[in-house]
Amino acid sequence: MGRKSVLKTELIRHLHEGTVIPAHPLALDRERRLDERRQRALTRYYIASGAGGVAVGVHTTQFEIRDPDVRLLEPVLRLAAEEIDGARLDRPFLKIAGVCGETEQAVAEAQLAAGLGYDLGLVSMGGLEDWSESRLLNRVEKIASIIPVFGFYLQPSVGGRNLSFEFWRELADIPGVMAIKVAPFDRYRSLDVVRAVCSSGRRDEIALYTGNDDNIVADLLTTYRMVVDGRPVEKRFAGGLLGHWAVWTQQAVELFQEIQAVRKKGTPIPAELLQRGIEITDANAAFFDSAHQFRGCIPGIHEVLRRQGFLEGRWCLHPEEELSPGQMEEIDRIYRDYPHLNDDAFVRKHLSEWLKDGREGR
DSSP, X not given: OOOOOSOOHHHHHHHHHOOEEEBOOOOBOTTSOBOHHHHHHHHHHHHHTTOSEEEEXXXXXXXXXXXXXXXXXXXXXXXXXXXXXXXXXXXXXXXXXXXXXXXHHHHHHHXXXXXXXXXXXXXXXXXXXXXXXXXXXXHHHHHHTTSOEEEEEEOGGGTOOOOOHHHXXXXXXXXXXXXXXXXXXXXXXXXHHHHHHHTSTTGGGOEEEEOOTTSHHHHHHOEEEEEETTEEEEEEEEEEEESGGGSSHHHHHHHHHHHHHHHHHTOOOOHHHHHHHHHHHHHHHHHHTGGGTTTTHHHHHHHHHHHHTSOSSOOOSSTTOOOOTTHHHHHHHHHHHOGGGOOHHHHHHHHHHHTOSTTTTO
């Protein structure tokens, strides 16, 4: 496979200016096989919604796509790449591939992604609980020699692990690390990453993206000021790479544009925007099933997409993975209480076009 260890200048600028990056779900039929037509429709939806990139082969796509009896990593990466490249967009759009597993597997996945034209590898530290932090850093260095790295702090409740300030400080110094998704769902550990990047000589080369689906708006509105060697250093989350943005994406793009406007003007943060941030957190609690330690997070995303017509069902690769008790009622409540958050009208207008067979729907 080819190598793509340098990110294009226009994509670096795009990454640092900030954008909406949904984490791409997996469309399955009732036999739990890949539904290629609906998988393509989802990618088309994210492009049409105004997203600035998409992350494929990540937690929201289901890590089990890598299992030997499933083998869907290459097909889902290829389908998304075909749709994005075929769209011939007149704006930058980031193709981000999930990279998992021990070093040999992670290197092979990075090579696959680079060969398919992906721009960045979102490198998960999950599943490696017994590895030392120095061994994890060595793994990242090897991946970064193949494809630019998007670091990833994944919350422990869905397969991640806690990592030290020193880990993130050393990771920030690795050439080829271009961005970090901060998603521990923990304010203290999020601050560790921000402070670590601020302490690095590469601080201006690394874009921070929130993955804290429980704190999206506040993360994006906050300027973090740290003191490094006696001098103040400021950093903010440029954008978001979020599973929550896999649904209602067009509204997420409008929200992000509002936030960008406030940031550029430097005016006081509107109270309404903070209020909407709490509504979004409430919606995320229902979709991600926070009441049951996030066990129903992927079925929750699927249920919203099913209601909109993207998916025929909530099917996941594991038959037992379903909504938790009471989760359906919570999703009903979110639809009832916050109708202004969904983009159902936008989806109804374009869904038949996105669902066209093959590659003719662009």
